[in-house]
Amino acid sequence: MTGKRALTGGNSDGVVPDDGQRDVALAVNRLVRRYSSDVAVGPLSFSIRHGEFFSLLGPSGCGKSTTLRCIAGFESVDSGEIVLGGRNIEQVPPHKRGIGLVFQSYTLFPHLSVFDNVAFGLKLQKVPRADIAVRVAKALELVALGEFVARMPSQLSGGQQQRVALARSLVMEPPLLLLDEPMSSLDLKLRTQMREELRALQRRLNMTTIFVTHDQTEALALSDRIAVLSQGKIEQIGTPEEIYLRPASRFVAQFIGNSNLVSGQAERAGDTLIEIVSESGLRLAAKAGTLRPGPLTALIRPERIRLTAGEAAPECRRNSFPAEIRSRTYLGEDAHFQLLVDGREPMLATRKMTDDFAPSPGQPLMAYVDPADVYILPA
Amino acid sequence: MSVSSKLLRCYVYGVFCLMTLPLLVVVGVSVNPSARFEISLSSFSLHWFEQFFGRAEYVRALFAVSLPVACLAAILATTVGTLAAIALVRFEFRGRALVESVFMLPVLVPSILLGAALYLLFARLNLAGSFSLLVIGHTLIGVPFVIRVVSAGLTGVNPALEEAVVNLGCTRVLAFWKVVMPLLRSSIASGVIFAFILSFSDVNISLFLTGPNTNTLPLQIFSEIQWQGDPTIAAASTVQILVVTTLIVLAGRLSRKRLVY
């Protein structure tokens, strides 16, 4: 209860809450869900602004679904609190929380028409019939399925079923919408299309949304902020850019996108640069910033490695290495090159293939990394 | 959520108690030394079991009628049912759905009607009290069950397995015998067990088809209750409970093994 007062009070007093957001829709504080003595989720803390699209991202078994199910009320909470709209809800039974939830599997009631599915919650709330008709029609319009009111779920495609399921949640105008990998049973093309529709809809309705996914592309494309989870703990919370460009840990760096991680000792190399000597002996310069000499790990994204045929240009002699292509994977838009850099360090680089640049395995190249593109992971 | 699930659990446990209560009472009475139908927590005696094994009509009912009839009926039902199940699962033919529902008829016809109908036809031929008619009646109620269990097992065996063996030069029959039968063993075994139980615990068919010398155990218990016998009834009932319980547990073991396939 004290936590709740602190949060709501903080808002009205204009005191900025710890994460800098004024209008918190949902706050999860030190949430713990234990399964056995050694398997547990949490303690987790995060808060979500009104209208924010927040993703819980992580590999399967990381606790993201458990977190979602705790918020929905299907899992009991061992300790910690969940504050929705200024109210503690850990003890509120799931059917009284009023939270919207769309599942991974198709969960339309097969014995009810599309209309009755969408009207299900409204009827339980004893909304007048005329209002139900209006609100259902509106909700189905939102997901562009207005003309399917009379169909049965079995007559709809998987994508349409998930859209009706979304409408069924939206029609209740929930303070919070939970999406549990809602697109993972759809095929890739449909998934991309629905991703865009979902984003547009969420923006238009300004619907506070928590999205659970193991698909980093989905999370990066949709989210305002992402929480990356691993083994029941939050590794990092941040915008997609922060997560991608400035990962807080080795796990995040490896989980999001492709990455080259170079571990080694840092040494001073001038006023603004340090030099990292990797375990294989590669000498890599990086922006010094506040770094001190010592052991560290550097991240270089594959698309930041510039590959050129022939000699290195004189102005970028530093961090220019001879590289040899060990294998090449052509992916259409661009290609992945497995390199051996400086004869010692294996790295992955991506680059478009052009008429001028179509190297094949065994061919020597120059690889250049701008010191500003060498990101040092926090210890 | 948790309150209602607790309520549900209490309700269900209540029903479980109700379901086991009469059987527990029977067992309790059977080990009670007094001649009254009561349960005593202070004394224990196998007196009524001695009585049970000492009385010719009980011993005959169990060892000369119930057990042999159930064994024969189980073997017959399993043989006939397995053959029919193979036809239903492995062959495509017109009217298969119809044949399938016809095969389930003995389940739909209440067994007392089956018993009465068999009696009314075969009493004329003086076959009514005969051992063999009893076996056939019990076979009939077992077959639909065997068909179901074996069909389910057979559906789980990939036909490609047989085809592979046939391609290696086996005849189809031999392929089936060598490859599919071993995989079906546990389904067939549970078929045998349940056909046995159906026969062993039947009263409705026995009611009509048993003669003075072919009383089954349940029927013997039935008439003893009607003639207000002593607690030997309880001992006999306990024997019935023990046999059936053992078989169910055995069948449970088998079905757990089947999951491995």
Add this chain to the structure above:
Amino acid sequence: MSTSSPRKLPSWLWLVAPYLALLVVFLALPLANVLVLSFHRYSPVSIWEPTLTVENYGQIFTPYLSAITLRTFRIGLITTGLCVLLGYPVAYYLARCSKRAMTIGMFIILLPLMVSAVVGSFGWIVILGRSGLANNALAALGLSARIDILYSESAVVLALVHFLLPLMVLPLTASIEKISVRMEEAATVLGAGPVTMFRLVIVPLSRAGLISGVLLCFSIAISVVVISALLGGRRGRLIGNEIYDQVITAANWPFASSLAIVLVLSIIIAMSLALTLGRRKVA
């Protein structure tokens, strides 16, 4: 060498032949015989004489027998209703609990059916008798109230429910198992409490199991002999007892046959009723 050899019988026919033969000789023929017998006149000397008549069916409308018929259907309906009420929560519990709990629960539920109606009935006699366990327990608690339902319809219903509950629980559990837990959760987040969820989701989606459970319970309840003979007394006689007595004791086979036909017809009617009702609601 001959090309006009008779067409070979398909091999599946050989496989089903033994069972078909059994069904024809020991099910179809006897039932046909019952149908034919039911239209013959009873004779105290030769049991039946070759005169066709419908008077056997007429006898059913005598006050004595119509009372028994009505009682049979009443008990059938009450038993089935109680089995639904008791069985639905149990089936739901079994479908949703752990595998281990389900094995044990199923065992407990199935036991009365498997062990034989005679044993269960005996247990109820011991419990319900005038100086039975229930009354002894009441007396021991210092209560003057007495349970006196042995040899009445209530005792028959109690023992029938005990015996038939498995036949309701089994198909219901199978149906409910197929309903995804996510479906329940979807209803819950939309505001349905446990009872509402059960009514709006579980019940409609387990209709197939309900129909087969109801049919099984009802058809066996109305054709029961042993339980009513042991627990019903004079006040609890059912059609089954009448059939048994007419066949074995009175040797009035034509009349017994007509009763059997009435029973079969009732079951067929109940079946088609349940199936059409079930189909209409689904469509």
